Amino acid sequence: MLHTLSIGELAALLEARTTSSVELTRHFLARIERLNPSLNAIITPTAEAALLAAAAADRRLAAGERGPLLGIPIIHKDIFCTDGVRTSCASRMLDNFIAPYDATVVARLKSAGAVMVGKANMDEFAMGSSNENSYYGPVRNPWDTTKVPGGSSGGSAAAAAARLAPCATGTDTGGSIRQPAALTGVTGIKPTYGRVSRYGIVAFASSLDQAGVFARSAADAAAVLEVMAGFDPLDSTSVDVPVPNYSAELAAPASAGGPLKGLKIGILREFFDGLEPRNAALIHAALEVYTALGATTVEVSLPHLPLSVPAYYVVASAECSSNLSRFDGVRFGYRCEQPRDLLDLYKRSRGEGFGAEVKRRIMTGTYVLSAGYFDAYYLKAQKVRRLISQDFRAAFSTVDLVAGPTTPTPAFSLGAKLEDPVTMYLNDIYTIGANLAGLPGMSVPCGFIDGLPLGLQLIGPHFAEGKLLNAAHRYQEVTGWHRQTPRGYE
Amino acid sequence: MADWEVVIGLEIHAQLATRSKIFSGAATAYGAPPNSQASLVDLAYPGMLPVLNAEALRMAVKFGLAIGATVAPRSVFARKNYFYPDLPKGYQISQYELPVVSRGKLTVLLDDGTAKTIGITRAHLEEDAGKSLHEGLANASGIDLNRAGTPLLEIVSEPDMRSAKEAVAYMKKVHTLVRYLEICDGNMQEGSFRCDANVSVRPRGQEKFGTRAEIKNLNSFRFVEKAIHYEVARQIDVIEGGGKVVQETRLYDSDKDETRSMRSKEEANDYRYFPDPDLLPVAIDAAFIADVRATLPELPDEKAARFERELGLSAYDAGVLSASRELGAYFEAVLAELEKTLGKPVSAHAKLAANWVMGELSSALNRDNLEITRSHVTPARLSGLLVRVVDATISGKIAKEVFEALWSSADSADEIIDARGLRQITDGGAIEAVIDAVIAANPKQLADYRSGKDKLFGFFVGQVMKATGGKANPAQLNELLKAKLSGGA
Numbered sequence: 001m002l003h004t005l006s007i008g009e010l011a012a013l014l015e016a017r018t019t020s021s022v023e024l025t026r027h028f029l030a031r032i033e034r035l036n037p038s039l040n041a042i043i044t045p046t047a048e049a050a051l052l053a054a055a056a057a058d059r060r061l062a063a064g065e066r067g068p069l070l071g072i073p074i075i076h077k078d079i080f081c082t083d084g085v086r087t088s089c090a091s092r093m094l095d096n097f098i099a100p101y102d103a104t105v106v107a108r109l110k111s112a113g114a115v116m117v118g119k120a121n122m123d124e125f126a127m128g129s130s131n132e133n134s135y136y137g138p139v140r141n142p143w144d145t146t147k148v149p150g151g152s153s154g155g156s157a158a159a160a161a162a163r164l165a166p167c168a169t170g171t172d173t174g175g176s177i178r179q180p181a182a183l184t185g186v187t188g189i190k191p192t193y194g195r196v197s198r199y200g201i202v203a204f205a206s207s208l209d210q211a212g213v214f215a216r217s218a219a220d221a222a223a224v225l226e227v228m229a230g231f232d233p234l235d236s237t238s239v240d241v242p243v244p245n246y247s248a249e250l251a252a253p254a255s256a257g258g259p260l261k262g263l264k265i266g267i268l269r270e271f272f273d274g275l276e277p278r279n280a281a282l283i284h285a286a287l288e289v290y291t292a293l294g295a296t297t298v299e300v301s302l303p304h305l306p307l308s309v310p311a312y313y314v315v316a317s318a319e320c321s322s323n324l325s326r327f328d329g330v331r332f333g334y335r336c337e338q339p340r341d342l343l344d345l346y347k348r349s350r351g352e353g354f355g356a357e358v359k360r361r362i363m364t365g366t367y368v369l370s371a372g373y374f375d376a377y378y379l380k381a382q383k384v385r386r387l388i389s390q391d392f393r394a395a396f397s398t399v400d401l402v403a404g405p406t407t408p409t410p411a412f413s414l415g416a417k418l419e420d421p422v423t424m425y426l427n428d429i430y431t432i433g434a435n436l437a438g439l440p441g442m443s444v445p446c447g448f449i450d451g452l453p454l455g456l457q458l459i460g461p462h463f464a465e466g467k468l469l470n471a472a473h474r475y476q477e478v479t480g481w482h483r484q485t486p487r488g489y490e
Numbered sequence: 491m492a493d494w495e496v497v498i499g500l501e502i503h504a505q506l507a508t509r510s511k512i513f514s515g516a517a518t519a520y521g522a523p524p525n526s527q528a529s530l531v532d533l534a535y536p537g538m539l540p541v542l543n544a545e546a547l548r549m550a551v552k553f554g555l556a557i558g559a560t561v562a563p564r565s566v567f568a569r570k571n572y573f574y575p576d577l578p579k580g581y582q583i584s585q586y587e588l589p590v591v592s593r594g595k596l597t598v599l600l601d602d603g604t605a606k607t608i609g610i611t612r613a614h615l616e617e618d619a620g621k622s623l624h625e626g627l628a629n630a631s632g633i634d635l636n637r638a639g640t641p642l643l644e645i646v647s648e649p650d651m652r653s654a655k656e657a658v659a660y661m662k663k664v665h666t667l668v669r670y671l672e673i674c675d676g677n678m679q680e681g682s683f684r685c686d687a688n689v690s691v692r693p694r695g696q697e698k699f700g701t702r703a704e705i706k707n708l709n710s711f712r713f714v715e716k717a718i719h720y721e722v723a724r725q726i727d728v729i730e731g732g733g734k735v736v737q738e739t740r741l742y743d744s745d746k747d748e749t750r751s752m753r754s755k756e757e758a759n760d761y762r763y764f765p766d767p768d769l770l771p772v773a774i775d776a777a778f779i780a781d782v783r784a785t786l787p788e789l790p791d792e793k794a795a796r797f798e799r800e801l802g803l804s805a806y807d808a809g810v811l812s813a814s815r816e817l818g819a820y821f822e823a824v825l826a827e828l829e830k831t832l833g834k835p836v837s838a839h840a841k842l843a844a845n846w847v848m849g850e851l852s853s854a855l856n857r858d859n860l861e862i863t864r865s866h867v868t869p870a871r872l873s874g875l876l877v878r879v880v881d882a883t884i885s886g887k888i889a890k891e892v893f894e895a896l897w898s899s900a901d902s903a904d905e906i907i908d909a910r911g912l913r914q915i916t917d918g919g920a921i922e923a924v925i926d927a928v929i930a931a932n933p934k935q936l937a938d939y940r941s942g943k944d945k946l947f948g949f950f951v952g953q954v955m956k957a958t959g960g961k962a963n964p965a966q967l968n969e970l971l972k973a974k975l976s977g978g979a
Contacts, residue, residue, distance in 0.1 A: 087536065099537070321762075
């Protein structure tokens with residue numbers, strides 16, 4: 001079955017003309033039609049445009065053109081602007097918004113021949129850790145539909161896990177790729193801040209937002225990231241560092257003495273404080289695999305990490321309070337009925353257009369930037385951010401990568417944490433540090449607890465995506481966790 | 491009644507003359523149809539990001555160097571957050587804690603001839619907002635975002651000015667400078683150059699500043715002067731009436747010549763400034779500064795000093811002739827033309843040229859409302875006229891007549907002089923003959939003069955000039971007439 005194959009295998013079939021992009025696209029569109037209703041992973045399927053794009057890819061293939069993503073279906077998180085297709089950010093505010101442009105990520109994947117089959121559900125404006133904050137309703141975890149898939153890129157993660165497409169894009173501001181990847185048993189990578197252009201991504205927290213990939217394996221993720229990444233003059237924070245050929249690096253023959261010989265992995269001590277023993281045992285088992293592959297492990301400490309959650313919620317909320325001011329009912333998006341005057345237009349358009357979590361963060365952000373509070377909150381949080389960066393820098397002076405769990409627990413039940421935002425926020429405790437320091441991070445499936453998947457998190461120094469992908473790939477060569485498919489989606 | 495001292499600081503907004511906006515590629519031309527020059531970035535569409543226009547930065551640095559300021563090696567763009575329909579993002583990108591330019595100064599020449607140095611606290615880059623339009627729309631407001639994102643340099647002075655006149659002199663100086671630097675077109679009607687005035691009063695001798703009011707959006711020198719006058723009088727009235735000046739923002743109504751309260755400090759927005767995470771801090775290195783410095787023209791003060799030093803002009807004349815780059819260029823072009831005929835300009839020639847440029851030429855330009863670059867009389871034609879004054883072919887009085895003809899025709903000064911027979915009579919014999927005839931025709935006046943009525947000397951001068959059509963060389967005439975009248979003949 002086509003949906004069980006890797007991107008590399010699908011590309012080979014397309015190149016051999018054994019299958020066509022149209023056939024492949026039809027296959028995944030049919031899966032979306034059949035399987036999505038119980039998952040709610042897709043907000044907007046794009047069947048018509050997808051078949052046109054697939055036909056175009058087939059013509060390019062027929063003309064002899066080759067490419068790792070040429071003709072391969074993909075799902076975009078509904079935070080990426082897509083020319084002519086609704087970009088809702090899972091918000092009532094943008095329910096009617098059709099962007100007249102493609103995000104750079106979308107444009108690059110489009111020109112590489114990837115075929116968008118749909119736009120994925122998410123937490124509204126990427127704010128959430130359970131994908132329950134969506135105007136279009138919650139996404140369900142394909143491993144157990146009473147559980148959440150994680151967030152904010154929960155739709156992309158669930159879609160990848162349920163094989164609704166071979167890969168999906170996501171964004172990660174405070175763990176929004178890695179956490180749902182872990183909870184749905186797929187491979188997810190958040191690149192270095194500045195590695196992938198933010199142009200055309202509806203901004204949540206500009207200094208933290210970074211686009212990345214969900215895929216079935218590190219090798220597949222590498223193929224997609226290679227196309228997405230790279231300098232973009234339209235994003236002043238994108239960094240002009242050449243993009244390595246990740247796939248070629250993964251394909252390189254392993255050195256004698258183990259494929260990861262010489263790799264030093266730091267085990268993050270703070271990530272195991274109070275961690276549930278079964279969860280800790282899985283992570284340690286994964287690290288033993290790494291030792292067997294030739295890597296050495298040593299314990300490292302990030303002493304300021306416990307401060308990451310409060311620092312994050314100050315910085316991210318501050319930036320979002322300003323970023324979301326443009327949604328005022330004046331030029332695009334939701335506008336209330338019959339506004340009495342300007343103030344009424346603002347108040348009701350925003351009051352009716354935004355969901356509760358978005359409002360909570362706008363209010364928090366407005367508060368921490370206010371006169372008299374700025375120093376105590378925003379400035380203090382920036383200081384914490386610098387300390388956390390220094391912690392990581394110190395760790396990377398002795399090790400190549402650091403490792404630990406992606407999440408404290410497997411997927412939790414829908415509704416379990418909705419009433420308690422702080423408990424919900426604490427779910428991101430292990431992922432937020434990489435965002436605050438702008439570092440690349442990955443989540444790799446590493447086992448199951450009570451039938452629910454769990455992820456091993458790897459974090460590297462700036463622009464060490466290649467190293468991360470290689471470490472994940474070598475692990476996946478000798479383990480099978482990433483090949484597990486939820487029942488009903490085989 | 492107390493003796494009051496006025497304290498004024500100005501915040502000048504100069505629109506930078508870049509072709510495109512400060513953070514988007516949209517054009518900045520004035521007067522285009524509404525919203526035809528607003529890109530998706532200017533409209534603040536979701537996912538749009540700002541990219542700094544390097545030319546705007548270069549212009550800000552140029553200004554900084556021209557006022558001897560510190561150019562920050564690292565400056566930061568910040569967001570100023572507030573809701574308004576003409577502010578599409580809900581925040582304005584400006585600079586707050588780390589502006590690109592700080593601690594500069596400018597020296598202004600006051601009417602009494604003294605010079606005063608005004609401190610410039612900072613100059614920072616920011617984007618302009620759009621415009622709300624309320625006219626001609628029933629029960630609705632229009633928004634034109636063409637101006638949104640236009641680059642502005644906000645130039646903030648120290649509270650160093652002590653009168654409306656000083657404030658205007660400073661504003662004019664900045665106006666001159668930005669046009670010299672070619673970083674702003676200075677067009678005040680179109681809003682390219684405008685200011686907010688912070689005004690307070692305090693009893694003379696008191697060190698502590700009084701409470702200030704900020705008068706917004708003054709877009710002419712006259713309005714600045716009138717608004718400050720009104721505001722000073724208002725504040726003194728309030729205090730002397732036992733009241734207190736409140737810190738507030740006021741608007742000047744030029745029709746009624748008064749300022750009105752817009753909002754008080756309590757109603758003021760909390761702008762929640764914070765560094766814009768979409769823009770990296772701007773790094774400016776020594777090479778960039780050197781590069782910009784190399785493009786600096788001769789500045790007004792330098793030019794004025796050179797005019798005084800090399801041409802012997804008075805400080806006043808040198809100041810006037812260097813007040814605009816175009817006027818200075820015209821004056822120097824006249825000197826260059828004179829040099830072709832008369833050799834290296836001497837102080838007397840420079841003074842003559844200065845008088846003509848500042849006098850006849852400037853009034854003709856004013857009368858016809860023309861910029862000097864569009865003068866009907868080119869430097870070469872004016873020089874042709876001045877050469878004839880220097881070589882005494884015509885008198886200064888006749889020269890004015892020739893100038894009028896130059897202004898309204900394409901002929902050269904020589905052609906006009908010849909065609910109209912205006913050549914000055916310098917032949918002593920010819921002048922004597924006329925004098926003799928005039929004396930002979932006025933025996934009574936002669937007798938009166940000789941009996942002590944000295945004033946009649948003017949009468950004889952007038953008669954001789956009338957008889958010669960004004961062409962008699964005045965100096966020669968004076969000398970000969972004096973001799974004849976005193977009975978030399």
